[in-house]
Amino acid sequence: MTGQARTPGGRRAPGPAPWVRTRLRAAPLAALLGVALAFVAVLLAAALPRAVDRGADQALRSFLHDRGPSQTSLTATATSRHGTMTPAELDSVLGTLRSRTGDALRLDPSGPVHGARALRGRALANPELPRPETVDPLLNLVHLPQAAEHTTMVAGRRPAATAPDAPVEVALARSTAATLNVSLGTVLDTRPNIFGTARAVVVGLYDATDTDGVYWTDLPCLTKACLSATPALPPQQFWQAGALIAAESLDRLAPWGETAEYFWRLPVDTGSLRADRLPSAAKETAAFVAGPTASGLTSAVGRSDLRISSRLPDLFEQARARERAAAPLAAIGPAGVAGVAAVVLCLAAALGGDRREAELRLLLARGGSRTSIVRRLLAEGAVTVLPGSALACWLALLLVPGPRMAASLLAASAVALLSLLAFPVRAFVLLSPPRGPGPRRRLVAELLVLAATAAAVFEVRRRGVAPAGAGLDPLLVAAPLLLALSGALLLSRLQPAVVGLVARAAGRGSGVVGFLGLTRAARGTGNRARPSVLPLIALLLAVTTGGFGATVLGTVEGARLQAARQAVGGDGQISAPDGQSLPPELVRAAAALPGVRTSVPVWTRGDGSVTGAGPAGSVQVTVVVADPAAYAELARTVGRGRFDQAVLAAAPGAPLPALVSRDLARAAAGSGSAPLHLRIAGGDVAIRAAAVVDGTPVLPGDGSGVVVLPAGPTATAAVPLSARPNRWFATGSTDPARLAELVRTGAPAAQAPHYLVRTSAEVVAELGSDPLQRSAGQLFWASLAAAAGFALLAVLLTLVRAAPERAALLARLRTMGLRPRQGVALILAEALPQALAAAFGGALVAAAAVVLLGPAVDLSSMVGSAVPTGLGLAPWPVLSQALGLAALVAGVVLAEAAISGRRQITTELRAGDNR
Incomplete structure (x- = not known):
């Protein structure tokens, strides 16, 4: 039942x-x-897992974004030594490169950048051009097929084709023309190279619509003239500029720069990368740079000189x-x-x-x-x-x-x-x-x-x-x-x-x-x-x-905080330009800022030499002259170069006591009790090693080759320049904005932009960002x-x-x-x-x-x-x-x-x- x-x-x-x-x-x-x-x-x-994933993704994207598009792009290059290319061929290679990027690597929405440029710039011989230190300005020629989308003509017209024996037509940025003092119709003559002389005529002036955009990365001096320096010593400054040419003038690039370089830059969209897919992205990038994808691209475009490079594999590994x-x-x-x-x-x-x-x-x-x-x-x-x-x-x-x-x-x-x-x-x-x-x-x-x-x-x-x-x-x-x-x-x-x-x-x-x-x-x-x-x-x-x-x-x-202090040399720093000293009024005003606990004016130079330090003869050193009490407090706060300020007490008629680095102390060990002789800024002073320190807050690094002298009449008499400090350090809660404003108003107007102002608070914020x-x-x-x-x-x-x-x-x-x-x-x-x-x-x-x-x-x-x-x-x-x-x-x-x-x-x- x-x-x-x-x-x-x-x-x-x-x-x-x-x-x-x-x-x-x-x-x-x-x-x-x-x-x-x-x-x-x-x-x-x-x-929890999703929060961890979001944090890892944000950290990865921020790390790559901070490196800039130059390092987060896939860049392919070829040269005219293996055959010239036409504008159509440039576009065809770009399409092939884009088609080989997989799902793991998405391209930035700003789009790829491609074109051609002269491998070297030509020195301009026009006498009326500015020469800061007698060096001729350099002009480089660049062809950008997409330049019209990123520039606006403000005067003249865009370049066009010219006869082979006529000057090549170029367009300059308006700010570049103002810097070089050129105008529409100016003919620029060049110094001869292996191809002889060349001439360019300015037919247009433009403004870049997105000066800070990704497009202009790795295209230097096209939006404004650049002040560069020669590699020889002493360096000399000169102006360097870039000019745009027409597509029909590609054959003029090789004679201008001895060789033409064709380039294709594919910026990667770092905002789409994910930490969990980073291994696959790294694998795809490696294949694109030096793997099967790279080999296939070389065959597909028909150029054996195609070279693909990128910093992304290294950046992925670092991340x-x-x-x-x-x-x-x-x-x-x-x-x-x-x-x-x-x-x-x-x-x-x-x-x-x-x-x-x-x-x-x-x-x-x-x-x-x-x-x-x-x-x-x-x-x-x-x-x-x-x-x-x-x-x-x-x-x-x-x-x-x-x-x-x-x-x-x-x-x-x-x-x-x-x-x-x-x-x-x-x-x-x-x-x-x-x-x-x-x-x-x-x-x-x-x-x-x-x-x-x-x-x-x-x-x-x-x-x-x-x-x-x-x-x-x-x-x-x-x-x-x-x-x-x-x-x-x-x-x-x-x-x-x-x-x-x-x-x-x-x-x-x-x-x-x-x-x-x-x-x-x-x-x-x-x-x-x-x-x-x-x-x-x-x-x-x-x-x-x-x-x-x-x-x-x-x-x-x-x-x-300790790392920031060691990078700055304290909680605040002001450094004058090379060869200049800090105005006394600026030093006094900086010492009076709210939050400053210890003010340490310092005079330092890196071209000193010590003789009598063992069999090595003369030893190159960096000399620091500062008040012993304030400097001791600075060294204690920074955690580098600590010492007892009593050891720097100077006796009349005796060699000046000095703090020396370990390497200098070892070199001087063979000289016994004989005093050392320091030559700096034309002065000569007898010193004795009063204590050995592991460095100085004034300089980052291992602190080798350092001599610290107590400020006073003896040091001033031997080295008169030491009475005029060229750097200022402080301990305490130094406000970055107030310190920067003080330098803007207290330093000489012409030199103020060249003053270095740093605070530990800024470095801490940078490290913790x-x-x-x-x-x-x-x-x-x-x-x-x-x-x-x-x-x-x-x-x-x-x-x-x-x-x-x-x-x-x-x-x-x-x-x-x-x-x-x-x-x-x-x-x-x-x-x-x-x-x-x-x-x-x-x-x-x-x-x-x-x-x-x-x-x-x-x-x-x-x-x-x-x-x-x-x-x-x-x-x-x-x-x-x-x-x-x-x-x-x-x-x-x-x-x-x-x-x-x-x-x-x-x-x-x-x-x-x-x-």
Whole structure:
């Protein structure tokens, strides 16, 4: 018989209630909390890979964009030595080149640039042309088929064909014509070369419509005349210009420049490149430059001299190396969030198992099997977890757009699976038959964790971080988490004993509230009657990863500032042009700027020589003359060339004390105590090596060949020019805008544009502008916020689980005369020890992680400049994370205590209550 059974009266007997619907109706709040927890965890898991992808893509595009179109283009060239080309052939080769670019390399929307140019410019002999230093100006001829689209004629007409013996018609930029003092109709005569003399006539003037556009890159001096210098010493300046010719005059290029060069430049659209597709883009570029694609192009265009070049392969490799170098540090924060989230999901499952243990055991006693019970729990979880997880994944994909979905879907699926299986697995373990003493199994597991932590730390200290180019280092990412896990396990062993001792000490007093609360904190609550280790693990993971990551970012900021100071020579610098000195009024005004802590006027020259320094005879040196006290402060701030200013105290009649570099000190070691003789700026002064320094803030580099003299009457008498400083350095918060404005108004008008003004703030901003570093920092702080949220959730879950029992206890104590304030104090005494111990225990573990793992961390990729390997332990970044999390936990505990304190006694004291 099918269907429902019938009663003796003929009525149908009610069947079993549907499990899932019944359970959801019985505990709707627990179901909603489970859905919310799964939703948040899946949302973060799905959004994280896409956020990482966006950061990597932005970093790649910014890195390539900063290199400019010249280095991010595919350039093909050929010369007239292997045959001349017509305009139609130029266009045909361009079409062939464009057709061979694949999907991985998209061309910039601005379009390719192609044409022909004379390989060398011709010197112009017209006497009326400007010659800054008696050198003839140079004129180069260029044919650009697309010039009409990027120029506007402002006078005359565009060039046309001319007879072979007539001057070639050219068009000049209007600014070039003004610089060279030429006008329409001017005939330009050239100096003879192997082809004889040549002439050009100016028939048009134009303005470029997009002077700063990609089109004019690598086409120098076509939009304005360029002031160049000869390679010979001493260099001499001269004007260099480019002129446009007609397509019919291509045959005039080779005689003009001895050879004509045909070129095709294909700018790559760096905005379409993606970090995950960089290997395929690099492969396609390599094939285009020197691979099968290049060979096929040579055959297709019929020119054996076709040469294709590009800086893109090297740039791609640099970009990949940068990403791999930053990956280990950027992964620490997300790994911490993943660990804390996993612990919270397990904690929720454990607390749910404790809450429903009696129910599950009753089902087992009434004939249910473990398999059927677990299957029902899976169905119960699937109804709540899976829809919430699907909604969270869809929302993450919507809020964080990106081209890739596989990583997000995989991460979301893993978290959803953990959320779904955590409680059924816990129930399966609870209903399993006993398998021996639990404490022994726990001890073995804890010893295994400690051994794995020790092995990970030892291996990181032994081999260091994975070498550059190896990508993500799982060991470096896992080591802080293992340290936090080990710390939590040790703390879970120590905390009951320590809190028990404090409880016994509190029991000797007159009050019972502290004693009772501390005793409950040491004993634990719930069915197991011992403190749960999972909230400790969550808190320690959050504090350890936060403290370690904050130390990394703090060290990055300090190292970036130090690198900027070494590049500038302090926090501010003003340098006069060569051969000039700084006006005294400018020096005094700069010293009076707000924020300037130390003003250091310096006179320096690099053409000094020291005699008497061993058998080498004369040694070339750079001489620095500065006030000893101010210079010592500058050297200390910059971290280069530190010394004790007392060693530069000069004695009357004795050789002038000097700071010398190590190489000079070694060279002078053979001369004994004999003084050295320094020749500089026509002066000769006897010096003695008073101290050896590792360089000078005035000069970057290794600091070889440096002599530092104290400013004073002796140095001024020997070298009169040293009384007029040519450089100024400062320490303190120097404002870049004010310093630049001061130089514009205080320096001589003719020389002001040639003054060099730099500040460490500008260099720090430049070093920190890399999107790779910004995305790593933003990812860390977002991860820290998420980890703190999950840690607070772990505390809240623990409090909520113990709330019914605690509320019943408070109600009973209220009947015995316990006041409401004492009830709040009891809750705080019970809940805060574990949270505070976890927070400050996490601070100790984070400090230990910095000490143990810090020497192996290379921060150069995050700083933006080469810096020494290693992390320094700074107390504040670690303490700030611990104090912040402790304050948040205390706030949560206080809120829960206030809520528990308002419960009515009659609500909690019920007949048959077994709590």
